[in-house]
Amino acid sequence: MSKNNNNNKKKKNDTIYRKARKRAAEFNVKFKSIEWANEAIRVSNDQLSNYELGLYKQLPVDSVVRMADAYNAPELMNYYCCNECVIGKLTMAPVELCGIERLTIQILAVLNSTSITKIKESLIDKDNER
Structure with missing residues (x-):
């Protein structure tokens, strides 16, 4: 097997569970x-x-819970529910984890779209009523 095929196979099998353990x-070196x-x-x-x-095809639920707990990776449970659980696939929405930088940008975008001035005035008015 060529080096390229080995790399493709490795990337293909780089599941969320392996990534969580590596993180x-x-x-924790263990x-x-x-x-x-x-x-x-x-x-x-x-x-x-x-x-x-x-x-x-489908991991045992208790193993996923133990991995999420041991690896401090609660996103594994959300992934399992959204992608592997028969009921969860129909009812659960995926949760996206992102860094603080991206989260800050998302918050600022929401604040800009809802008029930060109105929010600020509302907070000041409530504070003045005290």
């Missing part, structure tokens, strides 16, 4: 390897590897 490894992470998740090496490679 968690930045703060998550750098599946062998250590599986103890926190309470699954076998093979199971966790298969979760991360996307080889399971």
Whole structure:
């Protein structure tokens, strides 16, 4: 298999579960390897590897909850509900996590569109009534 094919396969199998473990490894070295992470998740090496490679059609809910907790990644539960759970696919909306910079821009855009002056005047009027 060529180097390009290996890179494509690796990227294709870079699931949200693997990404969450890799992010968690930045703060906790035990998550750098599946062998250590599986103890926190309470699954076998093979199971966790298969979760991360996307080889399971639907992961067990309790494993997803344990991963979300161990990796401090609550977005895993939202992803599971929106993409893997039969009922959740029909009823849940995905939550987008973003950095503080993007969040600040979104807040400013909302404030600009709702007339910051009216909001400011309303707050000042309420404060003067005290």
